[in-house]
Amino acid sequence: MSTEIRRFPMGKLVWTRGVNDRVAADAAFARMVTSCLARHSRGDWGELCQEDKDTNESALKEGGRLFSAYEKEGLPKIWIITEWDRSATTVLFPDEY
Numbered sequence: 001m002s003t004e005i006r007r008f009p010m011g012k013l014v015w016t017r018g019v020n021d022r023v024a025a026d027a028a029f030a031r032m033v034t035s036c037l038a039r040h041s042r043g044d045w046g047e048l049c050q051e052d053k054d055t056n057e058s059a060l061k062e063g064g065r066l067f068s069a070y071e072k073e074g075l076p077k078i079w080i081i082t083e084w085d086r087s088a089t090t091v092l093f094p095d096e097y
Contacts, residue, residue, distance in 0.1 A: 004042045007060060008041070008060060008082065010037075010040075010082055010086065010089040011082065011085075011086050011089055012087065012089070013037070013088075014088055014090050014091075015033075016090070016091070016092045016096045018096055019033065019091050019092060028075060029075050029076070032070070033091055036070040036078060037089070039070070040089070043056070043060070044068075045066075045067070045069075046068045046069045047069050047071055048067070048068065052067065055067075056068075059084070064084050065084045067080070067081050068080045068081075069094075077093070078091055078092065078093060079092050079093070079097065080092075
């Protein structure tokens with residue numbers, strides 16, 4: 001069990017129809033989404049450049065949207081976005097943005 005704590009409230013969790021359909025059909029993808037949500041909540045922003053990671057760190061302190069991107073071999077890339085007011089966190093495929 002991880003001892004790491006969420007760094008921010010994630011609000012209501014939502015995901016797009018495309019992500020929902022893939023989660024329902026693919027257990028490996030469902031596990032990836034769950035893992036990535038945990039990483040996002042801990043401030044592990046995934047596969048972002050340093051500038052985007054720094055932007056997220058500033059947003060944690062000053063308010064602002066939080067963005068993460070994750071990839072795993074053999075599975076589609078996902079984005080996770082938490083709104084500036086922490087009211088909702090959305091999981092989506094990049095082409096659904």
